[in-house]
Amino acid sequence: MDRRQFLRSTAISSAALAVLSGEPQAKAAASERVRVGMVGAGGRALSLCSTFSSNPNVEIVAVADLDPARLARGLEEITKRQGRTPRSEKDFRRLVDDRTIDALCVGTPDHWHAIPTILGCLAGKDVYVEKPDSHNIVEGQRMVAAMKRHKRVVQMGSQHRSTTRLQSALEFIRTGALGRVTVAKAWESSKQGSIGRPEDTAPPEGIDYDFWLGSAPLRPFNPRRFHGHWRWFFDYGTGDLGNDGVHRLDMAVAALNAASETQGDGPIGLPVKIHSAGGKWYFDDMQEFPDTLQVSYEYSGAHPKLLTYEMRVWAPYGMDLESEGSAIYGDKGYMIIGNSRWRAFGPGGQLLREEKGDSHEAPHVQDFIDCIKSRQKPYCDLETVGHPASVLCHTGNISARLGRQIVMDPVTETFPNDPAANALRMRPEYRKPWTLPEV
Numbered sequence: 017m018d019r020r021q022f023l024r025s026t027a028i029s030s031a032a033l034a035v036l037s038g039e040p041q042a043k044a045a046a047s048e049r050v051r052v053g054m055v056g057a058g059g060r061a062l063s064l065c066s067t068f069s070s071n072p073n074v075e076i077v078a079v080a081d082l083d084p085a086r087l088a089r090g091l092e093e094i095t096k097r098q099g100r101t102p103r104s105e106k107d108f109r110r111l112v113d114d115r116t117i118d119a120l121c122v123g124t125p126d127h128w129h130a131i132p133t134i135l136g137c138l139a140g141k142d143v144y145v146e147k148p149d150s151h152n153i154v155e156g157q158r159m160v161a162a163m164k165r166h167k168r169v170v171q172m173g174s175q176h177r178s179t180t181r182l183q184s185a186l187e188f189i190r191t192g193a194l195g196r197v198t199v200a201k202a203w204e205s206s207k208q209g210s211i212g213r214p215e216d217t218a219p220p221e222g223i224d225y226d227f228w229l230g231s232a233p234l235r236p237f238n239p240r241r242f243h244g245h246w247r248w249f250f251d252y253g254t255g256d257l258g259n260d261g262v263h264r265l266d267m268a269v270a271a272l273n274a275a276s277e278t279q280g281d282g283p284i285g286l287p288v289k290i291h292s293a294g295g296k297w298y299f300d301d302m303q304e305f306p307d308t309l310q311v312s313y314e315y316s317g318a319h320p321k322l323l324t325y326e327m328r329v330w331a332p333y334g335m336d337l338e339s340e341g342s343a344i345y346g347d348k349g350y351m352i353i354g355n356s357r358w359r360a361f362g363p364g365g366q367l368l369r370e371e372k373g374d375s376h377e378a379p380h381v382q383d384f385i386d387c388i389k390s391r392q393k394p395y396c397d398l399e400t401v402g403h404p405a406s407v408l409c410h411t412g413n414i415s416a417r418l419g420r421q422i423v424m425d426p427v428t429e430t431f432p433n434d435p436a437a438n439a440l441r442m443r444p445e446y447r448k449p450w451t452l453p454e455v
Contacts, residue, residue: 042072043098049075050385051118053111053141054102055132057081057090059243060146061123064173065090067381068121069097074385077117080108083243084222106224108132112139119388122146123173127232127252130155133170134453137162142169142388144381148258148406149398153429154442154452156403156410161455163398169387172402174266175380176355177395181373182267185351185358188369189274193360195348197275200323202264204256205331206339210301211240211248231443231450240302248303255305256329258409260340266396266405267353268323268342275344276321284321286404286426287313292415298330311412325412414440 043049050073054065057079069076076094079102081087087104095101111117112135119142122132130150136143137159149172150156163170176182189197216236219225225237232251235241240248247253269284276284294309307329315321326335336343338354349368351360355375360368380396387394396402407429414437415422422437424430431437446452 043075044073049073050388051075051077051116052121053077053108053114053117053119054079054090054094054121054123055108055111055128056121056123058083058086059123060173061121062086062090062093063377064121064123064144064146064381066093066097067377069094070378071381071385074098074381075100076102078103078105078111078114080105080111082106082224082228083220086243107227109135112136112141117141119143119169119384125246125252126254126258127151127246128230130159130452131230131450133159134162134455137166137168137170138453138455140166140168142384144171144173144384145398145402146173147262147402148172148254148409149402150406150410151252151254152440152442153407153410156406157429158452158455160399160403162453165455167391169384169391169394170398170402171380171384171387171394172396172398172406173377173380174263174396174402174405175377176263176267176375177270177401178380178383179373179375180379181356181358181371181375182270182353184371184373185353186270186274188358188360188371189271189344189351190278192278193349193368194275194344194346194351196279197272197344197346198319198321200268200272200321200342200344201326202261202268202323202342203326203335203338204260204264204340205326205328205334206260207332208256208329210299211245211303213302214239229447231446231452233445233447238302248305250304253305254409255413256307256327257305257309257311257325257412258406261325261327261412262405262409264340264342265323265325265408266401268344269405269408270401271342271344271351271353272321272323275346276319279319281317281319284315284317286315286407286424286429287323287411288316288426289314289421289423290411290415291421292412294327294416305413306416309412309416311415313408313412323408325408410441 120136122145219237292311294306297308309327311325313323341354357372359370
């Protein structure tokens with residue numbers, strides 16, 4: 017671990033302890049704090065409200081949410097932790113237009129990741145955006161273009177990247193102890209339930225449902241297409257591949273890249289062949305994405321690599337003693353990376369080393385704040401880490417929807433001579449006025 021990584025790891029570990037203590041932290045001088053606007057206040061965004069407001073180098077000055085109940089809960093959490101109540105808004109564009117705000121945190125459903133992020137970059141703000149980076153490939157590309165053109169810091173919320181747990185795992189891989197590595201794996205096998213088939217209803221009182229839909233097609237309100245379950249529908253989410261799978265795939269890619277560079281092969285980049293097998297085979301409900309899935313990602317080059325992903329969201333057991341995790345395999349040993357530990361094994365299965373650690377997002381938020389000040393790339397920089405990890409999710413879903421292998425140009429992120437696959441790179445239509453901003 018180099019000096020920069022050590023200093024960042026020390027700082028972010030202290031930040032995590034501060035958040036986990038639950039006690040209000042002494043704030044830095046007002047002139048030194050990063051002024052943040054929170055886009056979203058419920059679900060995943062509520063956790064981010066807690067973590068950002070606990071950071072002594074942050075002042076949350078405004079929160080935007082379409083749900084009055086969620087907005088009130090987010091304001092309460094922030095006030096409890098930072099000692100001051102931020103102003104509340106319904107429309108996130110009020111935060112984008114506020115020149116006193118330095119950064120946005122976007123904790124919305126997937127279909128609302130791209131537009132606030134792009135508009136934030138265009139307005140000169142840095143952005144922390146939840147995973148996956150976007151609803152589709154083109155949105156993610158547009159986000160990267162906005163970030164680069166306006167020289168913004170954009171961190172995607174794959175928080176494992178900033179943990180000392182993953183950093184120590186990568187350090188061990190770089191010793192070469194696992195030998196030559198060519199294969200990696202990621203998996204999800206934590207049991208989830210059916211979402212049923214409830215009837216359409218009127219939207220909850222106080223909800224601007226048309227605004228919530230945004231660029232997605234206009235459909236009758238259904239409680240399963242709303243809070244908590246939107247991710248299972250093509251209009252808004254990316255399935256469990258983009259929900260939890262993005263974490264496991266990103267950890268596997270980080271490990272595979274560490275091994276590849278140690279071997280002198282260089283970065284693996286994006287895969288050229290993607291093949292998904294599976295479908296909606298277990299739950300009889302409204303979910304549109306597969307509940308059973310296996311995806312193979314084949315990387316080309318002088319030394320090809322293979323990454324596989326397995327998803328069984330109905331299984332009440334894990335794999336290699338981890339309900340969800342990643343692994344890499346070399347000719348001298350292998351490593352299993354879970355959410356709270358990693359273990360490296362030798363040829364005979366003997367344990368070579370084990371390290372433990374949690375997956376709290378506080379270090380990831382601290383890394384983002386540090387990079388706002390230093391203008392360095394964060395651990396989950398959108399261009400080099402966050403978007404490529406998201407492309408794995410998008411391509412896996414495209415292959416699953418088409419029911420066949422797809423071949424991708426890893427430079428353009430397009431599918432040569434495959435109009436059906438290219439048609440799924442973005443929405444067929446963006447419902448006005450919510451068109452994808454030009455950069």
